[in-house]
Amino acid sequence: MLDTYDFKGDVWLCHSFGGQCYDYTAFGPAIDTLKEIEAFLSANPSEIVTVILEDYVQAPNGLTKVFTDAGLMKYWFPVSKMPQNGQDWPLVSDMVANNERLLVFTSIRSKQESEGIAYQWTYMVENQYGDDGMHAGSCSNRGESSPLDDKSKSLVLVNYFQSIPIKETVCEHNSGDLINMLGTCYGSAGNRWANFVAVDFYKRSEGGGSFQATDTLNGKLLCGCDDVHACVPGSTSGACTP
Template sequence: MRLVPVAAALLLLPLVPAAATAAPAGTYYVTGVQSGLNVANTGSAVALHRPKGNEGRQQWSLRDGRFEDVSSPGSCITRSLGIAPCSREDTVHTPRQVGDQWEIFGIGGETRWYLTPTTGGTAPMPADPRLDQMTFLTSHNAYANGVDGGFAPPFVNLAPNQRRGLTQQLADGVRGFMLDIHQTPDGAILCHNSCTLVSRPVALWVDIQRIVDFLAANRSEIVTVFLEDYVSAAVLRAELRRVAGLNDVLFRAEGVRENGWPTRSRMLADNKRLLIFTDHAKDGREDSGVLYQRDWTVENYWSMGPGVGNSDWSCYSRWDGRPLTATDTFRPLFVMNHFRDVPMTATATTDNAKLADRAQRFCQPAARKKPTYLAVDHYHLGDPASAVARLNTYTYQP
């Protein structure tokens, strides 16, 4: 767990003008705008921890200017950032609003905070939701399935991430696909770490063609591809040029920065229903319509732990400098990873059954947005589709 030391001498930061709105009473997570970390009670003082629901004593009841530890009633944060009985005068703070952020106490260099209700506001899903209001079932390492191709032996046989081929995944309702691509003399090949020992290698264009053909036959569907990208821009461009009909359906994010994400009906009407993201820094590949993922999404850390044993449900960014709470001129899409280091079937079944709970109680308030993509191993186990259906019944506002 990451801890940020707290200097006992730090006092209240200067407040904005007195006319600013005071924070309403309620139960909150107090999240640093820059770090995305939550204020937590360490016993004698407060520090910044990775968001983890209330397992790390991170929920605070705000009443009359006092932040009281929900897990330890009567214990409040002092102005010197210690923990003391709430009856003491130095536990009274004056949070003041600055946009959707607040100025309170200073911890670890943070000067602005989000006060996120532990139970966020929800509203029924609109009839025509925006892309960022929807949630999609996403297949982690979708290519490593033992049907189409996968890891180099023996791992594809011992621990595949999925058990069904990509065409079946599409038929089963998977709408997000995480694909690793590596460069070989044959182009961009789907594999993990090395393609030299894969018995049935699959080229990227083959799976993209499967997806484009599916979209042509299913005009009401939207699909997203996430590339863990180890090829050159030239190889990627050449690979995508082999896909018949790609440009007809490829979504290029035009106007999103100015107007936000389009609605479902607009995407269907424009027939721009395939998003392709790459984790590779910009170097010309965006000319092919591939989007640099860090520009458009936020994503939590990729692993919950080893293949067996206890899992880590904390929800924090996998990218330094871009917290899950990051906002731009639009609302970034939220990729929520929910899988282990090693995809054991029994563990995945248990984890997938808890997907909705983690998404709603842990990751949703940590990001201050609803997950757009729920990424899992063995999507056919533990009924993660039910979690997707549950999240698609509402919109979320912190």
């Protein structure tokens, strides 16, 4: 999840207000991070990366240029192959075999037509981010998203992080509280487990943390087990090892 802006005649990663980037809020040129993604995909030919852009870039074809310059277009998963109306996505094995291992979503609708970058809200629902998304037992959609139980959108993103990141308190949030919220959002999303989970300081926890949360989600999605490591190899029917 990256925030992209026009800045200093290029595309930069930044977190700001009102669509403007400033020196004191700028992180760095987007191409630096995108080149890291290219290096990862090159070194790991069976891995898939999803990039979700909060997009403030207005320069014509600005995003297309920076992804091209970073060498990422050879991995691009085309919009034409993305499922409509909540249909199933291709198998991971097929995406790997076709080397279509980079999925990119933008928050600007027009860029799906003009640059071939998928419009996020056509394919995805997302819960409220920040403090308002951290109330135990409640999981509602953010303003831009359709209701979480809209099954015409095939992907589910769950946010679980404070509005102001605080490293000292995130250990508790990234542990049992996170797992509980994933269960709450499962019900709110029409009994669908999240495909993506966003947290702060992902390595910090009191227990398994975000890694255990990911193992839980993958287990539920792959075989119906509480942990992906409990899935019986080759099974998709809920066969779990003790």
